[in-house]
Amino acid sequence: MRFLKLSFLFLLFVSASVYSQKELTLEEIWSGAFRTQGMDELNAMKNTNQYTVLNFDRATRSMQIDLFDYATLNKVSTLIDSKDFQELRGIDSYSFNAKENQILIANNSAQIFRHSFTADYFLYDMASKKITKIADYQIQEPTFSPDGTKIAYAYQNNLYVYDIASKKHQQITTDGKKNVVINGITDWVYEEEFAFVRAFDWNKTGDKVAFIRFDESQVPEFSMDMYNQGLYPTQEVFKYPKAGEKNSDVSLHIYDLNTKQIKQVDLSKYNDFYIARLQWTNEANTLSAQVLNRHQNNLDLLFVDGKSASYKVVLNETDKAYVDVTDNLTFLSDNSFIWTSEKDGFNHIYYYDKTGKLKNQVTKGNWEVTAYYGFDEKNKTVYYQSVENGSINRDVYAVKIDGKGKKRLSNQTGTNNATFSPNFQFYINSFSNVNTAPVYTLNSSKDGKTVKTIVENKAVQDKLATYDVAPKEFFTLTTEKGHNLNAWIIKPKNFDTSKKYPVFMYQYSGPGSQQVANSWNGINDYWFMMLAQQGYLVVCVDGRGTGFKGAAFKKCTYKELGKYEVEDQIDAAKVLGKYNYVDASRIGIFGWSYGGFMASNCIFQGAEVFKTAIAVAPVTSWRYYDSIYTERYMQTPQENASGYDNNSPINHVAKLKGNFLLVHGTADDNVHVQNSMKMIEALVQANKQFDWAIYPDKNHGIYGGKTRLQLYTKMTNFIKEKL
Template sequence: MTISKYIAFLCLLVTTLCTAQNKSITLDDIWSNGTFRQERLDALHSMKNGKEYSVLNFDRKNGSTTIDIYDYKTLEKVKTLVSSLNLEDIKFFTDYKFSDDESQVLLATNQESIFRRSTLANYYVLDTKTGMLTSVSNEKIQEPTFSPDGQKVAYGLNNNLYVKDLISGNTTQFTKDGIKNKIINGITDWVYEEEFGFVRAFEWNANSDKIAFIRFDETNVPEFSMDVYGKNLYQTQTVFKYPKAGEANAIVSLYVYDFKENKTNEVKVNKDYKDFYIPRIKWTNNPDVLSAQFSNRHQNELDLWMINTNKNKAILAVEERDKAYVDVTDNLTFLEDNSFIWTSEKDGFNHIYHYTKDGELINQVTKGNWEVTNYYGLDVKTNKIYYQSVENGSINRDVYSINLNGTNKQRLTKNTGTNNADFSADFTYFINTFSSATTPPVYTLNSAANGNVIKKIKDNEKLAETVSQYSLSQKEFSTIHVNGNDLNMWVIKPANFDVNKKYPLLMYQYSGPGSQQVTNRWNSSNDYWYQMLAQKGYIVACVDGRGTGLKGADFKKITQKELGKFEVEDQIEAAKLLGQRNYIDASRIGIWGWSYGGFMSSNALLKGNDVFKMAIAVAPVTSWRFYDSIYTERYMTTPQENASGYDDNSPINHVDKLKGDFLLIHGTGDDNVHVQNTMRMVEALIQADKQFEWMIYPDKNHGIYGGNTRKHLYTKMTNFIDRTLGDKLEAN
């Protein structure tokens, strides 16, 4: 059976066989029993030889983990490189990283989360040839990273940076001024981690003799505290630096530690930045030249500098400017001649550009009214670039190749849906992960030359068979014309949908800048919940309004300085239009969302009080004055500059408009959107004499999970929906 026929078979199981079944989804199926668990390839790594790849495998029976090596061509397991059963000091490990020559591997165990992306763990270096296991530190550390020559490991500990010499066994501490809530070396502060999306703020150069790092002085950043209730007689408190919009940020500076001289020098550029960010640093292939991206506080100016760390001389290579904001790129890639790949939306859509090492534009590689969504790399043998884009429709993802000079573009993936690639080191193969709204994830080995499927690696046929036992409805994709724009939309109707009946409607959205919820991919946990609601007799819909992503910069950036204005207008108007359909009961329309989506659902209920009967807001921002500086100011500038933009569209200032049913939900341990948002909203509602419901989850973070928490949360929301929208539901 060809892969296309196989995918069609999986689709058939889901979309046709399921209609013959009538099993109902329960919250236990979604949150407790693992009924819809997917098969995955975890921690996939392409080996340097280009012929093999490694995967992290878990054995639930004996609680062990292995790193297994597979052959690309045959897909057969070649060997088990590492098994925790053979390691005296490690019962199991949860992550691994190879040295450049793959003769050593870092193993993480006893991991514990700090914030969303940051963790502490015990780390060991395993010599794969001798089997010798070496502890990197007796303490839990952050972000250990091999030097390119594999002889050292650098890491963060207690706000300072250390290097362990794997040959001598000696450890050197090369920063000494790190102090909690004051000075951090080489590890990002809270707001950088959350909004610039990285934790490790140090980088080795190519020769393994220098480390560049960012230093954060957060002395003057205001502190935020959270009570941790725990199980003891007295609660404790977590105190951390959190710059809210308009408040003081950490002062950042750039340093290079030179191993040969045992000396640390500050690195400066030829521009007098007053209040700025350094969102990315990366060494070029020249071991003396460091690249650094500098952004002004408004984030509408982004400069890429090339810094000669020997001469402390900097060249401004690229200047990005925008009336709204410039997104930080993760795709900066230096080629063998130190020319570089850069992605930018300066022509209105995100595309790939090729520059000389000094920043002269060689050519724009990709062009068109569509977005590049991922850059995979360049095959130096063929001069082909591999990337992912939405050229085949903004709700889909495909993998493409194109020559470095912008010619001979080729679509490599054949099936319409979401395709994600992981290329072999020599770009001979790629492992493609495909899914769609009707097909659970399928992993295949593909030829990078033409995209043809060589062999299926792993499928979710068992999941497809499980899903086929339930009475599910197809997710219907379309567009809806709202406020002059064709907005992407999906709708889930009851399986026994009758056009002559009237159904209540629940709308879901997120709506944050550049986000996307209407995508052609397999079910998330929420999708199963929507199917459960459809089984009860609800219609569920999602509309991506103005401000969301992958439809060009103008569409995305229209919300600048007015977050919550156009997005809310679109949700209200979409609800009105849907309510005009003869099968939707316009008197029973609700809306819900989480985080930015909670901000939106709150606003929609208040500003659209003649349209929405109810709303649920989970972990919502209720005033942008309460949220962090980097995210909020990127879209709003500061509250000192744009007070009306902050206040006119914040739910906390519109509580007097509440007419419908409102459920507020928050975790007290939310370090991201602080429970302060809900507490201040609650007080405003009380003083406005408005009745509402709310639920607080003790010590739970922004994700509100752990133990029975998720099931409890979704039971609470389901009951609220049934009580407020489901009063006329017929038995289904």
């Protein structure tokens, strides 16, 4: 009997050992095996101390908008279940009117570009439990008026107002035409680089709609062949201003629903400018607009009179490099406002009176505010997120509007993000770090203490623990030039300092970006762990130009994109090559988009350092990229030709010595495949051997069906063969 027990224990030990040494596979990674649970479409209500979440019922294949109580986390009710309405084939997104008794529901969404889409929209009345389709056609960005009686929306480049009671549609503009004029919806470059689509807004009394009009008739066109399934390819043609080329002419307008008149705001004192944001203030006749010059180093906050359409500049921001547009502009009940700015060298919160006079700098220090959550007027308290606890971490803080009484509410080191209840009594905190999968908890806003756990992902953590992988280790890498850079490394689980390992470096490096962050794994991280299982050291270094370490660190790359960032990756590789456990002859680098631009430059300009590089969807010359992004950091090619050309990988192809894989999708509306085609031709004419892969009809993300699995299999095989 004792022998049988020992045998059984031995078998348990052996099976556990085998089980704990499972190897990651690309099939598992891209099938969603490590997907985490979250709180989809989490929406804090405005009038009650409650929140809503969009849930999916696998059994009935239906979706529900469920209402929960902040104080108890108990489910109060299901506001709507898609299975009860034949018209609703799922719920893509939703929004409430001001009274929160009606819901706008989108389904059957059709993507246009990164943020924009059209959809079928339905209005659901919670009292009558009736659903009404807004229009017989797909529309964009429908938005309730403040009194909830009307909905403004865009359709085929024109603006409309839908009256809920009469179900009548009133057309506001009539000159909208594809590739010519857009009313109330941003053009391609605004959407991509200023990150908003809805370019119209209701005033507080619901009798005026302000909107931006885009005249893109003179903007050069870009066309993409779409191969699809037909006998002949089709062409997708849209307006795309490349660096130095003609932008849309923008104008600001106010439509009065009572008079049915449109007034244009006279912005003739500005030349070649952007309207980066518009938003009505808490005064019904005061509209705010953020106007930027083309160089984006001068920003005016305008207050526009809704009746006369005249304006005054209430705030001006300038910078030697560029001014980042803020999304944190918040108007208080007396129309004083909160604003965030980098003007003291770090992003901080400022408080201004209604005339634009500074009342107080609310936060100060050599650290960045990374999110503004809101202002509790009753307790005079501002809630925000910052990197005060280290630039790779995020914490939730509270501080009085006078800058006193600051409290750190989050108590775990990693990435914390908050969604506050309407009365600021509670907040839902999402937390993760390199060792902890996302956890959602209810916390007290008074002291940050956890009241209750809502969602955790221990199952994913436990699953990953059965694989033979090690988590990221954070460290500071100091280059020979003395630059201290945030970095992480993933080592094989059986790491042995007496061995020599090849190194595979990953980075993005774009201005203000961050890849070295103390948060749970993204999908690429599982691939990196898989490579570590196969004997590679995977390293990521955030060089100069990346974010959250102050304006000077971020903006040092101004007018020289690709110079200091490439220098830092090459210098970092040299430092790594001196580690006694690194094989300096086997260092590779990988990046996507800006990271592809970097990887290309590194294998060319760092030919003695890098053996292998993979560049996916790279910019190969900033001359081919869009005006707003590129000129923010580079000015125009006409003004800064050397900055564009000296750092273009196309002009360094002759230096290639190692192994290079170039990847691009033909339907990339963002970084056009033209970038890769130009570099392919340069490599061919330099008689350089390299590998490349083109993905038909795939956009910047290169996904769909088995695409990602095939791509990552290709990249994995390339690394195993060439590094």
